[in-house]
Amino acid sequence: MTASAPASPRPPAGRPVIEISGLRKSFGPAAVLKGIDLTVNAGDVVCVIGPSGSGKSTLLRCVNLLERPTAGSIKLLGVEVTDPDVDIDRVRTHVGMVFQSFNLFPHKTVMGNLTMAQRQVLGRSEAQARAVALRNLEQVGLADRLDAYPAQLSGGQQQRVAIARALSMDPAMMLFDEPTSALDPELVGDVLAVMRDLAESGMTMMVVTHEMAFAREVGDRVVFMDDGQVMEEGPAAQVIGSPRTERARVFLHRVLNPTAVDESELGQTEPPQPGDPDYRPPPAGHGRAGRPGDGRSDGEGHVPLTVR
Numbered sequence: 001m002t003a004s005a006p007a008s009p010r011p012p013a014g015r016p017v018i019e020i021s022g023l024r025k026s027f028g029p030a031a032v033l034k035g036i037d038l039t040v041n042a043g044d045v046v047c048v049i050g051p052s053g054s055g056k057s058t059l060l061r062c063v064n065l066l067e068r069p070t071a072g073s074i075k076l077l078g079v080e081v082t083d084p085d086v087d088i089d090r091v092r093t094h095v096g097m098v099f100q101s102f103n104l105f106p107h108k109t110v111m112g113n114l115t116m117a118q119r120q121v122l123g124r125s126e127a128q129a130r131a132v133a134l135r136n137l138e139q140v141g142l143a144d145r146l147d148a149y150p151a152q153l154s155g156g157q158q159q160r161v162a163i164a165r166a167l168s169m170d171p172a173m174m175l176f177d178e179p180t181s182a183l184d185p186e187l188v189g190d191v192l193a194v195m196r197d198l199a200e201s202g203m204t205m206m207v208v209t210h211e212m213a214f215a216r217e218v219g220d221r222v223v224f225m226d227d228g229q230v231m232e233e234g235p236a237a238q239v240i241g242s243p244r245t246e247r248a249r250v251f252l253h254r255v256l257n258p259t260a261v262d263e264s265e266l267g268q269t270e271p272p273q274p275g276d277p278d279y280r281p282p283p284a285g286h287g288r289a290g291r292p293g294d295g296r297s298d299g300e301g302h303v304p305l306t307v308r
């Protein structure tokens, strides 16, 4: 490959960038995606929400071919990527992916992390790659940390480096899979702010997230997935504010009210109080905040944070 490998084409706003139709994915007998239809146009920010195990990560992984679809079609920039003749590595250069767990190379500096793929995959010179890296580190507010190793950075800084690394490949679209879920709460805002700036710059984005404030504020559309299907899709304010399906309503209730009582408990009368004949003291450690299904441990959301 030459040193002048082209950047990804940026299609005009409104043109389809990601076109998914009839997408199915099974792992052995387990059907995980059961027929997904979804189009993301240039400049769109589509937030994907839904319960743990509903297939959100598998959907993103199919889009950049980390998983091979079992059936259906995925077009990226008009190219059918499930076609066996397509050069997958070339397709992937147009798709930036950011994971929950940063995935930086621990033995390389920030600059090394940002330049390696540019040089190896795009064939850029060291000087070109460094210039691009620096521009993207400035965008995420970390131009002063280019000589640091990942272990010397906070989780939020590492995730911003991971975003800058993906941007350094000049992708036409960015996929984010719960990019803030592994972060301490006080570090979430900086990462979301970088993502918001990216969205405002016109980047096409698919974002799996439990940050409902972000989805509302930055997402053009929200897709609610459950059990391998798109159950609802629409403007962020509508899907989050007044979901049509019962499943979305229950999910959003739990994510937006992480310390609330279960649906099954709704409508019950006041529980017995100490002194009542039916009163039973709770077992030790039975705090609501730590109950399975409430917190971040099961990937079903945590207290929404305001984007600065």
Ligand SMILES: Nc1ncnc2c1ncn2[C@@H]1O[C@H](COP(=O)(O)OP(=O)(O)OP(=O)(O)O)[C@@H](O)[C@H]1O
Pocket (backbone or CB within 6 Å): 027, 030, 032, 050, 051, 052, 053, 054, 055, 056, 057, 058, 059, 298, 299, 300
């Ligand atoms: N490589 C795999 N092999 C077998 N089963 C898998 C594989 N990857 C995912 N699955 C299964 O597919 C289902 C969907 O998983 P996926 O990771 O896409 O869900 P998710 O919506 O991203 O969940 P979470 O919110 O917990 O991240 C799960 O039941 C999971 O166990």
Ligand SMILES: [Mg+2]
Pocket (backbone or CB within 6 Å): 056, 057, 058, 177
């Ligand atoms: Mg996932």
